[in-house]
Amino acid sequence: MKAALLHGAGRLGVDEVPVPAAGPGEIVVEMRACGLCGSDLEKIRGTYTAAPPVIGHEAVGVVADVGKGVEGIRRGARVFPHHHVPCGRCSACRGGSPTMCPRYRGTNLExxxxxxxxxxxxxxxxxxxxxxLPTAVDFERATFIEPLACAIRALDRAPRRPRSAIVLGTGPMGLLALQLLRLRGVDPVLASEVSRARAGKARALGAAIVWNPRSEDVVAAARRETDGAGVDLAIVATGHVPAIAQAVHAVRAGGTVVLLGVPEAGGRLDVDPSEFVTREVSLVPSNAATETETRRALALIARGRVDVASLVSHRFRLAAFEEAVRVAERAECVKALITP
Ligand SMILES: [Zn+2]
Ligand SMILES: [Zn+2]
Incomplete structure (x- = not known):
């Protein structure tokens, strides 16, 4: 079978490898679609070193093989398998940080x-x-279960109900966060984005205004829209480090900045730390999600509450994976999906 694999950081290949068999307790899934995520791109570039260099975690498909002792999952079932699962018992899990569980990243799709x-x-x-997967949810939409779950968890980690917000970076993660904010009644949701294609999507999905940070002072603009006060909440959905500083300055005194995008490794944040205290700005990072959020994400997708289908801008066959990576790096790409 074909598989796109990383052979060490930055070295990508579409290889011919044996079809895996399900050992005791395991299942094997025949992939039907898998989203190409920004973190996959970073692993391919070699700039994301926090996780093992396994690519592809937004995968869905049909159960092809069921190992001994597996209960409740039959061959032919349409499924979304979460690539990481916490233990539920350790201090991180019990302390409300399940994605920081030492076992969480211990397993992966293989x-x-x-x-x-x-x-x-x-x-x-x-x-x-x-x-x-319920029959009403097709494979394409199901690939958004994992990214939407990450956005749900990020918003849940922000304290209190925001009334106004800004989303910095409206790639797939930003567009999902934007829709969740609108669903929760946040108005206005402002945004900043350099890509015209992504900015257009943000407008279509409910952003009141989308600024281009290359030509506009996003902080001044966000303050102007909120009578000089700043927004309650800023979601940083890009890895571009200067966006974090913009977010800190765009929130009101007492406001919250949620870090949803993984910042480029090795960056430096140019913010006077006294601002965090004198203006009581909270910085809340959110990393990944668990089954609690994936279940909620699936329910939102199944009920059509979040538009995920319109985020797909490109589709590639697995054999053309390297081309998919090149296109996904371009500004006109919103979300690229891989199919077998
Ligand atoms: Zn992802
Ligand atoms: Zn744990």
Whole structure:
């Protein structure tokens, strides 16, 4: 079978590898679609080193093989398997930081989601990491379960109900956060984005105004729109480090900045730290999600509350994976999906 694999940081290949078999407690899924995520691109570039270099975690498909002892999952079932699952028992899990569980990143889809078939480890299967897809949810939309879950968790980590917000960076993650904010009644949701294609999508999905940070002073503009006070909440949905400083300055005194995008490694934040105290600005990072959020994400997608289908701008076959990576780096791409 074909699989797009990383051979060390930055070295990508579409290889011919054996089809995996399901060992005890495991399942094997025949991939039908897998979203190409910004973090995959960073792993391919070699700039994302916090996680193992396995690519493809927004994968969905049909169960092709069921290992001994697996209960409640049958061959032929349409599923979304979460690539990481926490233990639920350690201090991080009990303390409300399940994605910081030392076991969370201990397992992964094998050899990754960009493969014709992939194995889901026993750890993930046993702990409720495999969700059944209702017939109403097609595979394309189901690839958004994981990214939407990450956006849900990020918003949940922001204290209090915001009335106004800005989303910095309206790539797929920003567009999902934007829709969740609108669903929660936040008005206005402002945005900043350099890509015209992504800015257009943000407007279509409910952003009141989208500024281009290359030609406009986003902080001054956000303050102007909020009578000089600043917004309650800023969501940084880009890895571009200067956007974090903009977010700190765009929120009101007492406001919150949520870091949803993984900042480019090795960057430096240019903010006077006294601002955090004198203006009581909270910085809240959010990393990944768990089955709690993936279940909610699936329900929102199934009920049509979040438009995920219109985010897909490009589709590629697995054999053309390298071309998909090149296109996904371009400004006109919103979300690229890979199919077998
Ligand atoms: Zn992702
Ligand atoms: Zn744990």
């Amino acid at each position: 050899p990754g989601g960009f493969a014709e078939h992939f194995r889901v480890p026993r750890w993930n299967v046993e702990r409720g990491g495999v969700l059944r």
